[in-house]
Amino acid sequence: MSPFPPSVLAGSSEGLAEVLATLAEAVDTASTARRPDGPVPPGTPAEVLAAASRALGPAGLPAEGLGTKAALQLLTTVLTEHGIDLSHPRAAAHLQPPSLAVAVAADTLASAGNASLDTYDSGASALAVERWLIGTLIGLAGLGERADGVLTPGGSLSNLMGLLLARDATALRRGIDAREQGVGALPGPVVFCSELAHFSTHRACAALGLGEAAVHPVPVDEHRRMRPDALAAALDSLGPGRTPVAVVATAGTTDFGSVDPLPEIAEIAAGHGLWMHVDAAYGFGALFSQRLAGRLAGLDLADSVTLDLHKIGWQPAATGVLLVSDTTAFTSLDREVAYLNPVDDSEAGYDGLLGRSLQTTRRPDAVKAAATLLAYGRTGMARMVDACHGLARHAERRVLAEPRLELVAPAELTTVVFRYRAAGPALSDELNGALRRRLLESGTALIGRTEAATDGPGSPRRVCLKFTLLNPTATTDDIDGLVDTVLDAGRTCERLFEEGAA
Amino acid sequence: MSPFPPSVLAGSSEGLAEVLATLAEAVDTASTARRPDGPVPPGTPAEVLAAASRALGPAGLPAEGLGTKAALQLLTTVLTEHGIDLSHPRAAAHLQPPSLAVAVAADTLASAGNASLDTYDSGASALAVERWLIGTLIGLAGLGERADGVLTPGGSLSNLMGLLLARDATALRRGIDAREQGVGALPGPVVFCSELAHFSTHRACAALGLGEAAVHPVPVDEHRRMRPDALAAALDSLGPGRTPVAVVATAGTTDFGSVDPLPEIAEIAAGHGLWMHVDAAYGFGALFSQRLAGRLAGLDLADSVTLDLHKIGWQPAATGVLLVSDTTAFTSLDREVAYLNPVDDSEAGYDGLLGRSLQTTRRPDAVKAAATLLAYGRTGMARMVDACHGLARHAERRVLAEPRLELVAPAELTTVVFRYRAAGPALSDELNGALRRRLLESGTALIGRTEAATDGPGSPRRVCLKFTLLNPTATTDDIDGLVDTVLDAGRTCERLFEEGAA
Secondary structure, three states: OOOOOHHHEOOOHHHHHHHHHHHHHHHHHHHHOOOOOOOOOOOOHHHHHHHHHHHHOOOOOOOOOOOHHHHHHHHHHHHHHHEOOOOOOOEEOOOOOOOEHHHHHHHHHHHHHOOOOOEHHHHEHHHHHHHHHHHHHHHHHOOOOOOEEEEEOOHHHHHHHHHHHHHHHHHHHOOOOHHHHOHHHOOOEEEEEEOOOOHHHHHHHHHOOOOHHHEEEEOEOOOOOEOHHHHHHHHHOOOOOOEEEEEEEEEOOOOOOOEOOHHHHHHHHHHOOOEEEEEOOOHHHHHHOOOOHHHHOOHHHOOEEEEEOOOOOOOOOOOEEEEEOOHHHHHHHOOOOOOOOOHHHHHOOOEOOHHHOOOOOOOOOHHHHHHHHHHHHHHHHHHHHHHHHHHHHHHHHHHHHOOOEEEEEOOOOOEEEEEEOOOOHHHHHHHHHHHHHHHHHHOOOEEEEEEEEOOOOOOOEEEEEEEEOOOOOOOHHHHHHHHHHHHHHHHHHHHHHHOOOO | OOOOOHHHEOOOHHHHHHHHHHHHHHHHHHHHOOOOOOOOOOOOHHHHHHHHHHHHOOOOOOOOOOOHHHHHHHHHHHHHHHEOOOOOOOEEOOOOOOOEHHHHHHHHHHHHHOOOOOEHHHHEHHHHHHHHHHHHHHHHHOOOOOOEEEEEOOHHHHHHHHHHHHHHHHHHHOOOOHHHHOHHHOOOEEEEEEOOOOHHHHHHHHHOOOOHHHEEEEOEOOOOOEOHHHHHHHHHOOOOOOEEEEEEEEEOOOOOOOEOOHHHHHHHHHHOOOEEEEEOOOHHHHHHOOOOHHHHOOHHHOOEEEEEOOOOOOOOOOOEEEEEOOHHHHHHHOOOOOOOOOHHHHHOOOEOOHHHOOOOOOOOOHHHHHHHHHHHHHHHHHHHHHHHHHHHHHHHHHHHHOOOEEEEEOOOOOEEEEEEOOOOHHHHHHHHHHHHHHHHHHOOOEEEEEEEEOOOOOOOEEEEEEEEOOOOOOOHHHHHHHHHHHHHHHHHHHHHHHOOOO
8 A cells, every 4th residue: 555656666577667868868969969079068168067057956855745756857957967977088187097887887777776785684695796806906906815805985995994994903012092092092194195195195194183293294206106225214313202103105196197116115014014005096996907917017016006996997986995004903993883793693694794894884886896896807998998007008109199189197007197398387387277277168178287397397387288087889980089189179278378368 | 890799788678688688687587586486585595696697607708608698597597586575575684675667778878878876977977867856855855955975886885975074074073174184183973873883884974094992872762762862962972072063863773763853952952053864874764754754853963964866765785876965975085087087177167976975886776766766656666665664553553462472662664573473481582583594494484683672762672573664565465464374383393492492
């Protein structure tokens, strides 16, 4: 006598058919919507967001619903007409890949089932899928038999969790139970990382109560890699009131793809009994490629590793992972909870993966990643990695060949950082910033920007442009078109700057 | 000249059609798979997980991929044959609803587009959808014009973020920059919450460096609500070396759905200049119902609010939210990052929502929730809430009518806590635990358990059984069947206990 038919629930047989029918209508809607010509809708952000908001209507729950069909139609239209298109060959801004169809289809099944990984009886088979994926990633990383891992909502939270485990393990070695007593008892904590480490390391230190002042940035060499000698010197000169907590090595800096010298850092860390966390959020995917895997040599020496399959891995967000070399590291996250994992149930095998996470309910993001790795295998994944690396190398050559462009860093993985050379150097920072906004506002190309020391370590930071090439279906012709578009926009901006109108 | 056709990418027109075709095959596979008769596969956890693992094969990336079709078929089979079925009318264990078809379809579109909310150019329209949803939820909560919010990976992380904002705001009022200097400078931090608060409050205190010792549990009354007099007394008797950081009120305890007296707690908090965080992860959805909304009176007085639309809201995980009464509270999370939000871009409106989150890449979980709220409206959402509440009331009546069952707490929202009365009281805890495992291992029913003071505040905690009723398509007949199943299992367990065989 329920007023709701079984088809409203995605997990029922009828509901799965309903999801399919609803999606088919949405695909129809998407095909008739006015998809922008380029990868981003033309207009300023204010204009684009206002148009999207107008289409959605004012915030507020309507008294009566529109029904499934109309609601999906509305959202499909808003996302298609006012959203970005990562599958467009001129979308090259962020470490945000176009997602693979196989991953999206598998993720739909995960959403329909709505399993959760915290307990056996909230997940069952989903736990087996995550264990399969973690085992597979441990194998790729070369970590040993005691290794373990967990999926996370993204690299920033993986880094936070890695530092949390490092913090509590460091405290424990000094007889401090940081989990119970807080970090006030840990004198002068220090976290080392390269000066090019992702900002989430700093933000994690703030969140964990260590304070951002705990971060000790270590200078990089001319290849934008942490200098081991500088790390060693910093450790040796640490005052007696300080507690070294961890060194965060970066395997694939966001902008340059540069990889810190992991073996040397590991040796220094081992010598000081220091936790080594490797932020391989971006770089981990290079392990799929025989050509590039060697760049991550030494990853197996880490105590903990961050990786994001929603970067090189082509998963929809989030597919973050934290690996640890020793499963006992998770002790600091483990909790006994009467409604989730009471002792007698745990003894009977009813435990889930609650004790490896800061989350309780946890979505089985492993399903989409497992489907992808099984579908493509190492060969298929390698071809996609190599394709994107090849595009980056092609872009690098084009930049080098263009007199108006200046290469800032070589293409290590799938990014290329460069500058448009303005006639007068004074305006150059402004011009590069304006150039990128012009591309976005015209809707023709979606490229990235950053700031970098363009004249060697320690030189002033200048505004740079960046291609992040993660579309394996793009061609070298597409890259040529992208470079031409940048050159056009640069010329236009220069003219406008000269006319004083920019 | 790319070796990859456009259809491999879900976000292209060809790819969206590919997702649809792949899913159609998966639905076929699911319909021929051996779906268990009950909501959970029969067998012990070890047996079920071993079967799932065998089906998946050993962990490890295969050299050559199986292709999309075979990979999806494998995962669909594993999830269907060895997974739980939340759409089954005898699935009643956790605050984990069967997800709605409309939400799953909309979430598929979100995955296909793979927009991210950190910057304008990673999300565009996705930002507008999140702002729409946050505005709608602020309206439901009754928060004022300065209110703001953000989606999170779940209630546990919303609670962590709420306490992070409370910690840093409290420190700042005392002249301490906790973000920079760490929490060591904040003497004796204290976080108050009811003794029935979710364990994620304790875990958050550990993560944030306050330590679990910072948690001051406040006793509850006979209705399992925090006692305001006890809170006031605890605050008044706080020594000079202690810093009250926040009070966490619970609006909907996990087991009982009880709601702390928010207006009284707010008054006490205001009197002490104390941050009031409300964990409404479970209870927030009651606001959809005219019949139940009054139970959350006083929610509008909170400084921050946790809510989970993947509990009452029928979303696939995760659809966590943190609301704040004043948008400036987010300052402690805000960061300026050269590659994401440089000053000149921010001035031109290119900012995204990076400054409201601990994440960087952030999936647009708002899409599925917005689609659901638009499709169902307040009337449709209310009908689902009321249907589940009605099922809980029916279960309560059945428990009261059964001599072998003992009601532990009335059905406040959608849970019912009860015990199977064993002939001899000594074995009763063991028996209730065994009864639930028996149901799960037979595959007939998926019910919850917890521990509760069954004889009033302060009495010993006993093992209880729990129905969490979140399936709006279930009927009172289904509930009768569920209760009968529990009675059957109880009798069997009693017999086995008497025979000494359990």
